[in-house]
């Protein structure tokens with residue numbers, strides 16, 4: 711198994727997906743990509759090779775990070791599939807839309823024609839399908855929940871075969887969207903630790919430290 715210094719190549723996904731309904735409208739979410747960008751920047755400063763797969767965001771790419779952009783979940787699936795093999799560690803912070811419109815209209819849908827319903831189909835679960843090829847890679851996921859935070863996050867940790875999951879509850883006090891502080895739990899197979907009103911850059915540092923500790927404990931069990 712890996713030791714901390716054997717984590718050299720980190721693949722990170724960040725930001726929202728956009729699922730277009732027609733050329734001018736899409737389904738998305740308020741993710742800014744801040745946590746993924748912070749992790750990428752800190753990892754690069756630590757001397758790691760970093761590939762960042764980014765959804766649409768206004769953030770500036772961190773120095774010494776190779777960046778590729780995606781729009782839809784299907785774009786991200788292709789990019790992540792391409793670079794997964796390369797990575798020692800995969801950190802999936804992207805807020806991936808679980809559904810996309812069944813059809814993208816070629817022309818703008820005109821109001822006068824009306825619309826009664828929007829047919830959606832399910833997107834692939836990118837993290838879950840890549841986890842099937844995990845081998846000795848370290849996998850980190852995120853869980854955003856509005857209820858049963860720990861129960862749902864633990865379920866995702868197991869179902870997606872993750873080493874670590876960062877769980878955030880959507881609450882008015884500290885919204886996980888944006889660059890402000892968040893309330894977060896970091897959960898691994900040994901336990902759970904709560905971080906109150908933690909700054910996202912600090913949280914990014916903690917996540918990377920936890921990843922290295924996991925490698926170390928693998929090496930010493």
Ligand code: CTP
Pocket residue numbers: 783802803804805806807808833834835836837838850851852853854855866
């Ligand atoms: N994820 C993914 N592909 C998807 C959905 C999610 O790779 N289609 C990843 C996210 O990047 C995150 C983790 O899976 O690391 C959990 O995402 P989340 O949206 O919280 O959960 P879902 O698995 O989509 O489940 P649900 O929407 O039912 O909570």
